[in-house]
Amino acid sequence: MSNNVTLRLDDVHVTYRVFEERRPSLKDLAANRFRRAAYREIHAVRGVSLTAQEGEVIGVIGGNGAGKSTLLRAIAGLIPPTSGAVYAVSQPSLLGVGAALQPSVSGRRNIELGCLALGMSRKDLAERFEDIVAFAGLADHIDLPLRTYSTGMRARLHFAIATSIEPELLLIDEALSVGDSEFRKRSRKRIEELRERAGTVLIVSHNLRTLSRMCSRVLWIEEGQLVKDGDADDVLDAYRASGDGDDD
Template sequence: MATSDAPHPTVVVDRVSRKFEVAADLPRVRVGSSRLRRLVSSARPRSKMTVHALRNVSFVAHSGEAIGIVGTNGSGKSTLLGLIAGLDMPSRGEVVATSQPMLLGVGAALQQDLPGITNTRLGLLALGFTPDRVELTIPRVLEIAGIGDAIYRPIRTYSSGMSSRLRFAIAAAAEPEILLLDEILSTGDAASVQRAEERMAEVRERAGTVFLVSHAAKTIQETCTRALWLHNGTLVQDGPAEETAEAYRWWAWNVAKGETQIADSLMEKALDSRRGVSEAEQEVESLRPHTQESKHP
C-alpha cells in the first residue's frame, strides 16, 4: 500500500460505458385461438433490448478520499463498483487501478452452516493471510464486527445486520488500498455503523481510497469527502459530498412527493451544468498517457 502523504490517483475511470442485452417480453399482436397463440409464442424468438447501465463516465479517485455514489435504483451505481473491482468489463473505455480493489456488498458469501469464527478464518485465508496472521487478525475482526458471542454460532442464525457487519470486518481487516462498499452501511445499529465509519477513516488515513454506494444521501454527507451523482448511467455531478448529496436529496425528495415539475426542472439544470464533471474529464485526459501501465483485468 502506498504511504505517501501527497494525494495520488488510485483509480481512473476513463470514458466508461457499459450496456447489456437482455431478454424482453414485448407486446405481441393477438392471433387466432389461444392454442395457436401459444404455438406462435413458443416458436418466436424472444425479443431483446439494450440497457445502457453507464454512459461515458470519467473521473479520477485519489488516495485519502471517501467517495460516495448516489442515485436511484438502476442509475448504474453497482455496475460502476463491479467495473472498478474488475468483476466486469466495460463495453467501451477502461478502468485503471493502482492495486486490486476489494468489493464488499450485502450479497458477499458466507457459509451459512458454519460458525462466524470459522467463516472469519476462511475469509482471511481466502484474502491471502497466512495461518499465523489469521490468528493474530481475528481479535481485530471481532472488535470491528461487534457481534459478541454470536461469532461462535452458525451464520444462518444471524440477522442481516450481523452478517453484514461480519463481512465488513473481514474485508476491512485486509487493509486494502481501495475498498468498495455496496450498501454495506444500510444495515446495523448506530454503534456498528460508527465502527464501520471509523474503519473507513483508517483506510483513508493510510492513503487508501473508499467508495461507498448508499441510497441514503445523509450517510454520504456524513461519511464521505466527495460524491458522484449517477442518473440513468450518466454522471450528473461530481464534487464535495455535502453539496452533491444535498442536490440529489432535494431532487429525490421532490420525486417522492410527486412534485414532478420541480423534480424535472432540477434534473434538467443538473444535466445542463453537470457540476464538476468537465473538470473530472479534464483530469482523466491529463492522465490518459499513463493509464496503460497498471490496468487491472
C-alpha cells in the same frame, strides 16, 4: 492532502444482457433455433470518467437503477467494461448487501476461509482473528452457523472480513445501512482509518446524512452518466433540490 491517484476511469461503458428469469430448456432452445431469445440489453454505465486520489472518501448517489452498483462492480473487476478502461493501484474490495459468505458453516470458519480467499497468510489470520471477531461484535455467536445470524450480524461479519486485509480501495454498496448505530459508528471509524492510511473509499448510499458526514466528494449518477461530481455538500444540495433525495 497528497495527490497520488489510486483509481482512474476512462470513459467506461458497461452493457450487459439480462435473460429471462430461468435458464432455457432444450425445448425452448430448439424452438428459438438455439439462440437465447428473450433478453434485454441494459446499457447500465454510459461513459463515466473520473479520477480518485488517496485519502478520499467519495459518496455515490442516484435513483434506483441509475447504474451505481454496476459501476462499482466494474471497478472491482467483476464485470468487464464494454469499452473504456479502469486503472487501480490494487484489487479493490467490494462490499455488497445480501452477500451470504458460507451460510452453513460457523462465523469462525467464514472468517478463516474469507481472509484466506482474499490472500491473507495463515500467520496474519492468526494475528488478526481476535480483532475481526471483536470488530464484528460476534464473540458470543462465533461458533454458530452463519444462517442463524441476523442480516445486520452478517453484514458486520462481512465488513470485518473485507476490511481486515486493509484494502487500498474499498467499495461499499449499501452495506452500512443494515447495521445498528453502534456498528455504524465503528464502521465509520474504520473507514476513517483506511482514509488516513492513504486508502480510497467509494460509498453507495441513499442516506444523504451519512454521506454528508463521511464524504469529501460526491458523484451523482443518473441513467449511467455522471450528472455531477464535486464537493459533497454542493452535490448533495443539488440532489436534494432535484427532489430525489430521501433525507431522513
